[in-house]
Amino acid sequence: MMNVWSKIKKDRIAVSCLAIILMIIIVGIFANFFAPNDPLEINATLKFDGPSWEYPLGNDQLGRCMLSRLIFGIRTSVLFVLVAMFATISIGTILGIIAGYFKGKVDEVIMRVCDIVLSFPSEVMTLAIVGMFGTGLKNILLACILMKWAWFARVFRSAVMKYTDKNYVMFSKASGCKTGHILRKHILPAIFPEIAVMASNNISSQILMVSGLSFLGLGVQAPTPEWGMMLSEAKDAMLIHPYQMLPSGIAIMVMAVSFSFLGDSIRDAMDVKHEGYALKKNRFKRKRLAA
Amino acid sequence: MRNYIIRRILTIIPMFFIISFISFVLINLSPSDPVEIILRANGVPVVTEELIEETKIELGLDQPFLVRYVNWLNDVIHLDFGKSYVTQQPVFKMISPAFGYTMQLALANTVVTIMLSIFLGIICAQFEGRMIDRGTRSFLFIISAMPAFWIGTLAIWFFSVKLNLLPTSGVGSWTNFVLPTMVMSIGYCGFYFRMIRNSMLENMNENYVVYARSCGVKEKVVVKHIFRNSIQTAVAAFCMAIPGMMAGTVVIENVFAWPGLGRLCVSSIFNRDLPIIQAYVLILALSYCLFNIFGDIVTAVLNPKLRKA
Amino acid sequence: MSSSIKISNLKIWDDRDDDVIIKDLSFEVKKNRCLAIVGESGSGKSMTVKGITGIHKPWIECTGCIAFDGENLLELGQESMQKIRGRKIFMIFQDGMTAFDPSCMIRVGLRETLAEKLDLKKEAADHCMISAMNRVMLNNPEEILQKYPHQLSGGMLQRIMIALALALEPELIIADEPTTALDTITQYEVVDQFIKLRKEIGTTMIFISHDLGVVRQIADDVLVMKDGEKVEEGPIEEIFTKPQHPYTQYLVSTRAALGTNFKRIMEETGDVGSEECEKVLSTGRGFIHEAEDDSQGCELSNEQGRMPWYHWRKWKWKIDTWKTGSWD
Numbered sequence: 048m049m050n051v052w053s054k055i056k057k058d059r060i061a062v063s064c065l066a067i068i069l070m071i072i073i074v075g076i077f078a079n080f081f082a083p084n085d086p087l088e089i090n091a092t093l094k095f096d097g098p099s100w101e102y103p104l105g106n107d108q109l110g111r112c113m114l115s116r117l118i119f120g121i122r123t124s125v126l127f128v129l130v131a132m133f134a135t136i137s138i139g140t141i142l143g144i145i146a147g148y149f150k151g152k153v154d155e156v157i158m159r160v161c162d163i164v165l166s167f168p169s170e171v172m173t174l175a176i177v178g179m180f181g182t183g184l185k186n187i188l189l190a191c192i193l194m195k196w197a198w199f200a201r202v203f204r205s206a207v208m209k210y211t212d213k214n215y216v217m218f219s220k221a222s223g224c225k226t227g228h229i230l231r232k233h234i235l236p237a238i239f240p241e242i243a244v245m246a247s248n249n250i251s252s253q254i255l256m257v258s259g260l261s262f263l264g265l266g267v268q269a270p271t272p273e274w275g276m277m278l279s280e281a282k283d284a285m286l287i288h289p290y291q292m293l294p295s296g297i298a299i300m301v302m303a304v305s306f307s308f309l310g311d312s313i314r315d316a317m318d319v320k321h322e323g324y325a326l327k328k329n330r331f332k333r334k335r336l337a338a
Numbered sequence: 339m340r341n342y343i344i345r346r347i348l349t350i351i352p353m354f355f356i357i358s359f360i361s362f363v364l365i366n367l368s369p370s371d372p373v374e375i376i377l378r379a380n381g382v383p384v385v386t387e388e389l390i391e392e393t394k395i396e397l398g399l400d401q402p403f404l405v406r407y408v409n410w411l412n413d414v415i416h417l418d419f420g421k422s423y424v425t426q427q428p429v430f431k432m433i434s435p436a437f438g439y440t441m442q443l444a445l446a447n448t449v450v451t452i453m454l455s456i457f458l459g460i461i462c463a464q465f466e467g468r469m470i471d472r473g474t475r476s477f478l479f480i481i482s483a484m485p486a487f488w489i490g491t492l493a494i495w496f497f498s499v500k501l502n503l504l505p506t507s508g509v510g511s512w513t514n515f516v517l518p519t520m521v522m523s524i525g526y527c528g529f530y531f532r533m534i535r536n537s538m539l540e541n542m543n544e545n546y547v548v549y550a551r552s553c554g555v556k557e558k559v560v561v562k563h564i565f566r567n568s569i570q571t572a573v574a575a576f577c578m579a580i581p582g583m584m585a586g587t588v589v590i591e592n593v594f595a596w597p598g599l600g601r602l603c604v605s606s607i608f609n610r611d612l613p614i615i616q617a618y619v620l621i622l623a624l625s626y627c628l629f630n631i632f633g634d635i636v637t638a639v640l641n642p643k644l645r646k647a
Numbered sequence: 648m649s650s651s652i653k654i655s656n657l658k659i660w661d662d663r664d665d666d667v668i669i670k671d672l673s674f675e676v677k678k679n680r681c682l683a684i685v686g687e688s689g690s691g692k693s694m695t696v697k698g699i700t701g702i703h704k705p706w707i708e709c710t711g712c713i714a715f716d717g718e719n720l721l722e723l724g725q726e727s728m729q730k731i732r733g734r735k736i737f738m739i740f741q742d743g744m745t746a747f748d749p750s751c752m753i754r755v756g757l758r759e760t761l762a763e764k765l766d767l768k769k770e771a772a773d774h775c776m777i778s779a780m781n782r783v784m785l786n787n788p789e790e791i792l793q794k795y796p797h798q799l800s801g802g803m804l805q806r807i808m809i810a811l812a813l814a815l816e817p818e819l820i821i822a823d824e825p826t827t828a829l830d831t832i833t834q835y836e837v838v839d840q841f842i843k844l845r846k847e848i849g850t851t852m853i854f855i856s857h858d859l860g861v862v863r864q865i866a867d868d869v870l871v872m873k874d875g876e877k878v879e880e881g882p883i884e885e886i887f888t889k890p891q892h893p894y895t896q897y898l899v900s901t902r903a904a905l906g907t908n909f910k911r912i913m914e915e916t917g918d919v920g921s922e923e924c925e926k927v928l929s930t931g932r933g934f935i936h937e938a939e940d941d942s943q944g945c946e947l948s949n950e951q952g953r954m955p956w957y958h959w960r961k962w963k964w965k966i967d968t969w970k971t972g973s974w975d
Contacts, residue, residue: 166627174588174607255486259487265604279487303485550760556729567748
């Protein structure tokens with residue numbers, strides 16, 4: 048665990064990704080403070096205006112400040128996804144630990160349910176849930192949680208199983224430690240890196256999915272700012288003002304790329320096996336020097 | 339082997355019941371009353387209690403839950419998915435052309451993705467650690483983190499609006515396939531190509547490769563063996579890719595105005611046209627399940643160790 | 648046909664971290680002689696032969712001179728090396744189980760090799776292999792050719808490799824620990840095949856092993872290696888009877904001690920004279936790694952009454968653990 052952290056600290060890409068993510072989250076939380084204008088204020092005279100000092104990224108089709116909408120959009124596009132991801136991970140971890148640690152009947156039941164949930168493609172089920180319960184961010188996030196927990200539970204179960212057979216866990220069991228204590232002190236820290244990898248890789252796909260559904264108009268409803276929906280609005284004005292598509296698109300990309308790079312770095316830091324790969328120049332040709 | 343295939347195919351039956359049950363339950367969990375949706379969609383000006391009751395009996399919605407499920411299941415087996423609330427047309431009639439279009443797009447995507455990722459996977463494995471490998475990997479990594487609808491719109495703007503080379507949307511000739519296929523497959527490629535590359539690298543370090551080399555077999559033949567063994571893991575994933583792509587086309591279909599299932603489903607969601615959503619979920623979940631089994635069987639056929647079991 | 652091979656000032660290092668694996672190695676194998684290279688794991692035995700055939704990883708670099716058949720192998724390009732490998736220099740590996748493509752029948756790989764090396768068509772290649780496999784005492788060769796590697800035992804696959812050597816009639820055979828992964832009885836049979844192979848096609852051979860018993864049966868000369876350097880070299884009897892270097896003395900004496908230990912246990916359990924016991928002793932169960940000190944002997948005698956297999960497995964396990972750690 049500490050080892051993973053110290054390796055990540057040395058990885059420049061991982062550190063910069065983490066910095067970007069933290070920065071965006073902070074800006075999103077304190078959006079009121081950072082946003083230069085009211086994101087909902089309509090100003091017909093400034094329609095599709097280019098960047099200016101007052102409106103650094105220009106204005107959209109209703110003359111609203113793009114930058115402010117982008118900043119307020121962090122809340123819907125990133126923060127809510129993070130909250131949903133946190134809920135998913137909690138459910139997945141708890142069920143995974145229960146299944147992996149106690150095994151037997153409980154394990155059997157949880158895994159059967161997981162099998163059923165996993166036999167539905169998540170994109171389709173998300174659409175189905177949104178279709179049944181109506182459009183809105185709340186339903187999309189609910190669908191994400193419902194479809195993803197099984198996946199987490201399954202991965203964490205096998206991770207937990209790997210560690211319950213380790214000597215130190217056996218020792219704690221044998222020396223009469225309470226189950227709760229073993230789970231908290233030994234199992235949870237041991238599977239933490241795996242949680243981190245899964246989470247950061249999933250967040251990026253989740254951000255893409257939520258913004259994609261908002262792009263279709265199934266998510267956040269106007270006029271609440273959201274990156275996917277901003278893109279969809281910009282698309283309508285594509286022919287005359289193609290510039291409109293850039294800010295929100297880049298914002299989504301930066302977020303998704305940062306999270307996937309971070310996940311990759313954590314995985315690399317955990318994985319000793321691939322350390323030798325591409326370490327130095329790999330000469331493919333058999334290069335032999337005469338004496 | 340035969341037993342394995344038969345057993346695997348027989349699992350479809352319980353899966354079908356679970357899938358159909360869940361799709362049916364979802365509809366009934368919907369907070370909005372279907373009768374009201376139908377009446378409003380048909381432009382009935384005043385919706386009275388009486389009218390609702392009448393329509394309910396007419397549609398058989400007053401019967402108990404299980405009876406309705408069995409009736410519905412019976413209809414579904416006869417390919418009758420009910421009538422659309424909005425257009426009053428049979429759902430099957432609306433879905434089948436859309437299914438065809440989606441299938442075309444998904445297949446084109448699968449073919450392109452498979453070819454592209456095998457090609458790139460081999461190249462990158464051969465030149466592991468070199469510029470070409472690192473460049474391709476980071477490029478595809480970033481591409482796959484970009485939202486498909488954004489790349490899609492940018493591609494439309496560049497290729498159709500700016501250069502005026504390709505049609506912006508719709509179906510028709512092969513040129514309509516170019517943009518959606520390109521945008522989708524490049525995103526999927528990032529995943530599959532990494533898988534092929536990594537399993538090729540793993541196989542390159544296997545003993546049999548060293549042995550074949552030490553026997554003086556041509557490098558071409560050695561690479562063939564490496565490829566043969568690494569493709570096994572990828573084949574199962576490719577089989578899963580087809581239903582995945584059918585489901586994944588939703589956004590792309592809307593960007594490129596492709597008259598497929600995804601677009602139909604999204605417009606049905608706006609209209610609250612529940613039978614279509616239900617049919618969509620049922621069809622995609624079922625094909626997901628079928629391709630899953632197909633993938634398992636193909637893996638078993640390719641892997642001699644599994645073949646005997 | 649056979650040729651001699653002369654290696655001078657061979658230096659092998661890892662280009663990634665400049666870790667020198669072989670420092671400065673020179674030796675010669677004369678025509679029709681068999682040189683055994685002995686030494687513990689990590690002493691650079693395998694790396695040396697990989698350097699000779701050029702099948703090492705791309706980041707490994709070699710300098711020096713490997714004179715074989717009038718050419719310096721280190722100066723040859725990949726193309727001409729590929730022609731030499733198989734036809735002139737043939738390698739036999741430690742683990743038969745992983746040496747064949749797991750997703751193809753055995754005959755696929757063999758056909759490819761024979762087609763490349765002897766220009767044989769499919770049927771001719773099968774025919775050639777069948778007669779070679781008969782010579783190494785493999786029953787039902789036609790059936791074996793249609794099996795997948797996982798359906799055959801390690802010993803059978805090892806013998807298939809020997810049969811391939813018989814078919815190709817190479818000038819130099821390099822066997823890289825060919826008996827290590829096998830159980831005792833199979834080992835006995837495979838060693839037997841090696842002795843036959845030498846008699847039949849009369850080739851030069853480099854035999855790598857850390858099993859002194861096997862080496863004693865098969866080799867004419869011995870080269871002892873330690874930490875990538877040559878420790879001692881000489882004819883087999885000399886090395887075994889009057890070793891000069893302390894390391895060699897140590898190796899030979901531990902083997903002798905172990906042999907004695909084993910005999911003692913066998914006597915105690917009354918297994919002496921039984922078939923298993925004889926085979927165990929004749930293949931020389933005395934691995935270099937065992938019997939570091941006397942405690943091993945005690946351990947063994949505590950477990951008397953079990954079949955020799957038990958002890959063998961125990962040793963095998965120890966070798967595996969030692970292989971991963973450092974031995975010294």
